[in-house]
Amino acid sequence: MVRATPFLVVLFLALVAPGLAAKKCILAGRWVNDLGSNMTIATVNANGDFSGSYHTAVTATTNEIKVSPLQGFMQKGPNQKGQPTFGFTVNWSFSDSITVFTGQCFVDYDGKEVLRTMWLLRSRVESITSDWKATRVGTNIFTRLQLPE
Secondary structure (H helix, E strand, O other): OOOHHHHHHHHHHHHHHHHHOOOOOOOOEEEEEOOOOEEEEOOOOOOOEEEEEEEOOOOOOOOOOOOEEEEEEEOOOOOOOOOOEEEEEEEOOOOOEEEEEEEEEEEOOOOOEEEEEEEEEEEOOOOHHHHHHOEEEEEEEEEEOOOOO
C-alpha cells in the first residue's frame, strides 16, 4: 500500500489540479453596477487599450441620459498577473462633466467576475470660487451582465 500512495497522489494532482487553477478575470464584456448602470467594454488589445460605452442609471442633471463613450487602459505586460488593474474615462454625452474610474477585475470566492472601482466625477463650474464643489468621489461594484438564454 505504501508504494501505491505516491502514484495515487500524482494521479490525483494530474486529474484534479487543473480544475483548481485560479480563474482569470476578463475585462471585456457587458457589466452592470450596484446602481443599475450598464457598461460595455470591447476587446482589450495587446497594449491594454480598450474602448466601450457607458449607460448611467443616475445623474445630477435634468438632461436626458444618453449612452456615453469610454476609453481606458488595462495593466498588461510582465507585471500583470490574473486579476488586472485598469482605468477608464467616461466623456458624458449629455452633460459638461467627465468621470475617471480606476479599479481591479477580481474573481470572487464563487468564481464570479467582479469589478471593484473608485471614481472621480468632475463637473464644470462657473468660476474658480466654485471649484470646491466641482469634484465628487465614489465607488461602484460591477458584475458581469448575464444575458438571457
